[in-house]
Amino acid sequence: MQHSTFVPESPIECAALHAFVYRKMLVHNKWRIIRLLTLVGLSLLLVLLILFIVVMSRTFTLKENLGLQFAQWENTTIISADISKQQREVLLANFKGIFLSPLFTFFVKTSARKLKCKLRLSLAVFPNVFSSSLVKHEVVGNYSHLFTVLGTDPELVPYMLLAHIDVVPANEVDGWEAPPFSAKELNGFIYGRGTIDNKQCVMGILQAVEYLLERGYVPRRGFYIGLGHDEEVYGYNGAVNIAKVLKSGGVKLQYILDEGLAVMDGIITGLNGPAALIGVSEKGQATVKLSASTRLGHSSMPPKENSIGILAAAITRLEESPMPRLFGYGPEQSTFEHLAHKFQFPLRFMMSNLWLFNPLVMERRPDMNAFVRTTTAVTMFNSGVKVNVLPSHAEAFVNLRIHPAQTLQEVLDLIKSTISDNRVKLELVDGFDSLPISSYDEQSFGYQIIKKTLLDMFPQVTVAPSICIGNTDSRHYMDLTQDIYRFNPTWLRPGEPERIHGINERMSVQNYEEIVLFYFQNACLKTSCDAYDGVQMERGHPKLVKK
DSSP states (O other): OOOOOOOOOSHHHHHHHHHHHHHHHHHHHHHHHHHHHHHHHHHHHHHHHHHHHHHHHHHHHOOTTOSOOOOOSSOOOOOOOOOOHHHHHHHHHHHHHGGGSOOBOSSSOOOHHHHHHHHHHHHHHOHHHHHOTTEEEEEETTTEEEEEEOOSOTTSOOEEEEEEOOBOOOOGGGTOSSOTTSOOEETTEEEOTTTTTTHHHHHHHHHHHHHHHHTTEEOSSOEEEEEESOGGGTTTTTHHHHHHHHHHTTOOOSOEEEEEEEEESSOSTTBOSOEEEEEEEEOEEEEEEEEEEOOOEETTSOOSOOHHHHHHHHHHHHHHSOOOOOTTSSTHHHHHHHHGGGBOTTHHHHHTTHHHHGGGSOOSSHHHHHHHSOEEEEEEEEEOSSTTEEOSEEEEEEEEEEOTTSOHHHHHHHHHHHHOOTTEEEEEEEEEOOOOOOOOSTTOHHHHHHHHHHHHHOTTOEEEEEEESSOOGGGGGGGGOSOEEEEEEEEEOTTSGGGTTSSSOEEEHHHHHHHHHHHHHHHHHHHTOEEOSEEEEETTEEEEEOO
C-alpha cells in the first residue's frame, strides 16, 4: 500500500501549509528553549548548591591551626613561676622605678647622666643578670645594651629578644591624669610614658631572666637581649650598632621577638573574645616631599595659579586616588581566616570564605584601609610669608606606609603618575621597603613557641598572624635571621591604642605581671631550661645535670 502525499494545488492551500509548518516549528523551538533554560537553571541551582555546601562547610570547619601542633623540636620543661606577694611588690617597685629618669630620643640631645642613672638602677634591681657568669653585658653605641645569655648546647641556633628604652616626649599640661614620669598608680593602673611603648618589655624581659637565674636554671639554647636607645628615631645608633656587633661575631639567629602587635580585646568588630595578633611582617615606609615654585608677586595681581594652588591640586589628586587595593596579597587574609571561627554571623560567613567575599571586605574604616593598601597621609604643608605676597614656593610632606605587595619604587611611580604635573617636584626624603613575611606554619619554631606560651597563659585567646602597620627597629637585624616576630602580651581594650604616644598612657598592674610571666615561660619553652648543679661534658658537648 502506497502512502499519498499532499500537494497543495492553490495559493491558499500553500499558505496554509506554510503557516502550519511555521507553527509547528515555533512549538518545537519553544520546547527546545524551555528544555535548554530548564537545563541551565538546574545546572545553576546545582552550582549554587555546591557553592552553598562549600561555603557553609568552611564557615563551620575553618579553624586555621586552632589545635596547636607543637612539634617536638626540643624536650621542654615548664618551670613554675610562682611569684610571692613580696616578689610582686618588688616587681612593681622595679617597674615604677624606671619612670623616674625619663629618656627622650625624639630630641637628639640626650642626657648622658640620666642614662647612667638608668644603668645603675638596672644593676641594683637585677643583680643576677649583671653578675651571673651565664650573662655577658655590653654597652653598644654609648647607650644601648646587648646581653648574651650563654646556652649549654652550642649546636642550637640562638634567638633574640628586642625592646627599646627610649620614649617620645610627654607633657603633663596636655591633660594627663597623673604626671607622665611619676609612675603613679590609679585604680590598678600605672600611668607613665612608655608603659605600653616600650618599658614594659624592657623591664619584663630583664625581670624574667632575673627570676630564671634566681631559680638556678640555665638555657640549653642561648639567646641575646638587645635594648636600643633610639628606636623612636629609627634606631640608627642603637639597633644598627647592635646588629653590627652580632654580625662581626658571625652570629645567626633562629628568630627575633620584638615589640609590635598585642592582645586585642573588644577592638576587632564582631569578634568574640580577645585575639593575640603576632606581626609576621611590617609595612614599609616612605616620606616624600612635594614642591611647586612660581614667580614671586603682589597679591593684588594674582596669576591664574600660584605655587599653593598647584601643590594643593596635586595633593587633592593623591587623596582622591588611593593606592590600589591589595587585600590578600600579604598576610592580612590569613589574619581573618585564623580568626574566622570567632566572628559573629554574618561576618563569620564572610571571613571563612574570603576566596569568595574578598571584594566585600570593608575598607572605609581607617584601620581596615591600612590593612588592604599602601596608605597616603599628607602630614605637613608649608608656604607663604606674608598675607599680601604671592608665595614663590610651596612644599608638602607625605608619609606613606607601604603594603608588602608593593615596593618603594612602585609607590613612587604611582605618585608621579597620579599627580601628572611636571610643575610639581617629587623628592624622596627617606624610605624603605616592607619587611619579608616570616614563617607562621605548623613547623615554624618561633611562631609556634610564642603561640604555645600564649595559649598556656591565656586559653581564651585566639592567636593569628598579622602585619604591623607601624615600624620597629627590628628591620636592622634582617641579615641575622629569616624570622622576625613583633608581639608582646600587652592587653589593649577600646580606647587603649589611642594612649600609645598619646596622653594617659598606662599599664595595669596585672598585665605587667603577665608580661613578666610571658617572657619567663616563653624563655623556658624556647631554651628547654633544666635545673642543674653544674655542667658536665659528654662526648664533647655540655650536658645538664639535674638537681
